[in-house]
Amino acid sequence: EAHYGLDTKFHRDLDEYLNYREACFGIRATEQPVDFEQFMSYLDIEHFLGLRGSKTWSSEGNESQIMMRKAIGQIIHERTPNADKLPDVYYRFAECLSLHDYVLSTNYDIVLERALDHVGKPYRLFPHRYKTVGLQTNTVDSDLEELVILKLHGSVDWFYDRHYLDLKSVLTEQGLTSSNLNTVFDDLDRYGAEPIVAGPRSPDDPLLHIHRLKKVDDYYAGDRDFNAPFILSPSAVKFVYASPILDLWNGLGRTGGYNLGFSVIGFSLPEHDEYIKIVLYKMISNYHSWWDEKMLGVLKHNVRLVDFCKDSTAVTEYKKNYSFVDADRVEYMFEGFSEEAVRFLFKSSR
Numbered sequence: 001e002a003h004y005g006l007d008t009k010f011h012r013d014l015d016e017y018l019n020y021r022e023a024c025f026g027i028r029a030t031e032q033p034v035d036f037e038q039f040m041s042y043l044d045i046e047h048f049l050g051l052r053g054s055k056t057w058s059s060e061g062n063e064s065q066i067m068m069r070k071a072i073g074q075i076i077h078e079r080t081p082n083a084d085k086l087p088d089v090y091y092r093f094a095e096c097l098s099l100h101d102y103v104l105s106t107n108y109d110i111v112l113e114r115a116l117d118h119v120g121k122p123y124r125l126f127p128h129r130y131k132t133v134g135l136q137t138n139t140v141d142s143d144l145e146e147l148v149i150l151k152l153h154g155s156v157d158w159f160y161d162r163h164y165l166d167l168k169s170v171l172t173e174q175g176l177t178s179s180n181l182n183t184v185f186d187d188l189d190r191y192g193a194e195p196i197v198a199g200p201r202s203p204d205d206p207l208l209h210i211h212r213l214k215k216v217d218d219y220y221a222g223d224r225d226f227n228a229p230f231i232l233s234p235s236a237v238k239f240v241y242a243s244p245i246l247d248l249w250n251g252l253g254r255t256g257g258y259n260l261g262f263s264v265i266g267f268s269l270p271e272h273d274e275y276i277k278i279v280l281y282k283m284i285s286n287y288h289s290w291w292d293e294k295m296l297g298v299l300k301h302n303v304r305l306v307d308f309c310k311d312s313t314a315v316t317e318y319k320k321n322y323s324f325v326d327a328d329r330v331e332y333m334f335e336g337f338s339e340e341a342v343r344f345l346f347k348s349s350r
Contacts (some may be wrong), residue, residue, distance in 0.1 A: 003071070003224070009063035017042050037272060040068070040235035047239045060163045060228070060235045069228035071182075073156040076109050080156075083114040087315045088113040089339050096346045097121065099145040106153045106267065106276065108231050116147065121326070123147040125196045126207055127247065133200045141199060153238070154231035157183045159193065159208050159218040160244055183225035184213070191215045191223075208242045218244035236246050236272040251280050263304040263345050266337060269321040281324050302329050304345055308336035 004010070017039050018029045046052065047062050057063050080085075094115040099122070105112065116123050124146050149221060151158075159173070161325040164185045170180055179186050184193055192214030197207045208232060213219055230245075232238035242249065256262060262284060269277050291300060303325055309315045317332055323331075333344050 018179040040233045044235045044237050066228045073229040077156050083118045092342050094119045102148045102151050135199045154230050159211050160230040161185050185318050191219045229243050253282040256283035257290045261301040262287045265306045302331045304331050306333045306341050309334040321341040
C-alpha cells in the first residue's frame, strides 16, 4: 500500500478471494483471517490456467502476484544485514562449509551469499560448470573448486528476462522501439544484472534468462518499475512456476547415495510443501541405501536435523513429518540455529 495506494488490483483480488471463500467454504471475512499461502495459491491457479484469458497481465503473473513478489523482496532485503554486519554464527557456518558441499535452499534471502562473500569462500549458483558444450553431451569443468548453492525457490536478487525479451521482440516486429520496458533489463549496467550461470552454456539453457543483480541494494532503494524478483511465491502450487529453474531440480532424486553427510536446517516439512518431502525422501533414502559401505575410507555421518521446536508437541509433530528417516541413523537438535547448532552440524561422530 505504501508503494501503490489503497485502491489497487491487489485490493480487488483480495475482495474477490474473500467472496470465493465465503461462497465455497462458508467462511466470512470477519470470522477467520486470510491465510496468505491459500490466497497466493488462488492467484497462482487463476494465472497459470489463464482463467482471465486476454486479460492476463503478463507471462510472469497478474498484477497482484507481481506486487506481492516485489513487496516480499523489498521486506526481506530491507531486513537483511550487509555482508559485514551479519551475526557471527553465519560466518562460522560459511567457514565450516567445504568447497565440495552442496547447499539446497528454499530461502529467498541472500544471507548465505553475503556470509560466503565476507569469509572469501567461492561459490556458484548453478549445478554444473562446463569446459565445453556439445550437441549431445557437455564436458564438466571440475578444475575449479567452489561451493554449490541451489536456490530452489528463487532469490530476492534474481530477475527473469523472458517476458522482457518477448515484449521487445513484438515491438521490433512492429517497427517500434522503446527504452522504457524494464528498469532491470533496459540497461544491464544500472543494477549490474548478470546471468546466474557462467562459462560455456547451450544457447537454449533456461538459466541464461535468470539474472542476478550485483547492485541489489540500489534496486530496492529506489526502483519503482512494475517488475518483481524471480521467486516462487509462497503458495501450495508454487512449483508450477519452476520451469525456468528446473535445471536446479533436475536429478536431485538420484543424489545422496555417495554423500558422506546430510543435514536439514530449519525446514519442518509443512503439509503444503509435499513436493519438497518427495525430494527429501528420495535423497535421504539414497543416502541410507549405501550405509554399510565405506566411501573413501570414511563412514557416513548420521542424518542431522536442526530446527526450533518450543515444546514436546512440536518435537513430536516434527519427527512425524520426518518419519521416513531411519530412526537409528538420525540426530536432532531443536534449539534453533546457533553456534551450538553449527558445532552439531559439522562434528565428526563416526
